[in-house]
Amino acid sequence: MAHERSIVIVTPALADANNGNWQTASRWARMLAPRYRTRIVQHWPDGGASERDDAMIALHAVRSLASINTWAGIRGEHGLAVVMTGTDLYGLDGMDPLSKEALSLAQHVVVLQELGKERLPPSARAKARVIFQSATKRPTLTKPHSRLRAVMVGHLRDVKSPETLFDAALQLRAERDIFIDHIGEALDPSLGARARATAKGAPNYRWLGGLPHEEVRRRIQRAHLLVHTSRAEGGAHVVHEAIRSGTPVLASDVEGNIGMLGPDYFGYFHHGSAAQLALMLIACRDELHRTQSGALMKRLREQCHERSPLFDPAREKAAVLKLAADLLGSP
Incomplete structure (x- = not known):
């Protein structure tokens, strides 16, 4: 019978962090709630209810290792x-040994994009599965051809490589019809200082700081492109949110992005x-102005449209419920 079984989700980030881990935990809790007692905690055990889980x-294998x-x-x-995150899988020196400890203890392992399994030790691959995260589909908006607007979303910290965007914006400072909006809080104060300096040196660049999730989605929907510069990703929410909004992506060629967008993405x-x-x-801007013969943005839109069903909420919900059933030993 529904709600006789209890599932606890442990995440290092709660709602005030407004990051990918929290978004995943919150969404999965909603998907599980009709069938199971479900709650989200930072540490386990967390009180009297823990004995009933x-x-x-x-x-996050490393940051949830104590639980x-x-x-x-x-x-x-x-x-x-x-559930393996980007920093679990793709540390500066490879997989963190603490991640491997967590893997050895788990009954089931989840990665969030297609290439994640390849980073796991052989002993963990047999018990691993891919669950693509999802977002609701939004209409593709008609966007102006007179200018190009790109948006990057991610808190300012080293793993997101925001310096790449800063330097690109400065290189484009004379291009008055290319606009770049940058959303995210300065978790690293030095990167916040770089963002402010970039805004002074490049009039086409704006750092907007942290914004509510709904506003972020609207800005992604209105942009011509999402830019994603990360050094390491487990399966970035903003990538599939852009895809589900009809906004193509320019992304760094790291495994976490390739596992989301596909190996042949342009x-x-x-x-x-x-x-x-x-x-x-510049090539995308010129395509808007029809001063370039190529069709990069057109091809990117087509490729993102082809990938969009992977990130459908019904598909993710079925996968999360299957994981729960496997954990509980129920059919």
Whole structure:
């Protein structure tokens, strides 16, 4: 019967963080709630209700490791799923040893894009599955041809490589019909200072700071392009939100982006190459003005349209419910 079983979702980030981990935890809790008692916590156990939990889904192997270890010490691997994030999979020196410890304790492992499994040790691949995250589909808006507007979304921190966008904006400062909006809080104050300096040196660049999620989605929907410069990603929300809004993506050629957009996607630039990103933005602007014979944006829109069904909420919900059933040993 519904709600007789309890599933706890452990995430290092709660609502005030307004980041990908929280968005995933919140969405999965809503998907599970009609069938199971579900709650979201930062640490487990978290009080009297903990003894009634039948399964745990832990987001972020390293930062949730204490909760994972506690569960495994009491329950063993049964009922334990570990969701691998970008920093779990793609550290500066490869996978964090603590990630491997979490993997060894889990009954099931989840990665959020197609190439994630390839980073796992062989012992973990057999128990791993891909669950693409989802977003509601929004109408593709008609956008002006007189100017190009690009948007980048992500808190300012090293892993997001915002310097690539800063440098590209400065290279494009004389291009008065290319506009770049940058959304995200300065988690690294030095990067906030770089953003302010870029805005002074490049009149086409605006740093908007952190914004509510709904406003972020509207800005993505209104933009011609989403720019995504990250060094490492587990499966970025903003990429599939752009795809589901009919907004094509220019992305760094890192595994987490390729696993979302596909190996043959035309919109990759080399990670860290501001010059290549700037040239792609110019090519897209020229396509709008019909001064270039190429059709880069047209092809990107087509490719994103082809990938869009992967990020449908019904598909994600079915996958999350299947994970829950497997954890609980129910059909």
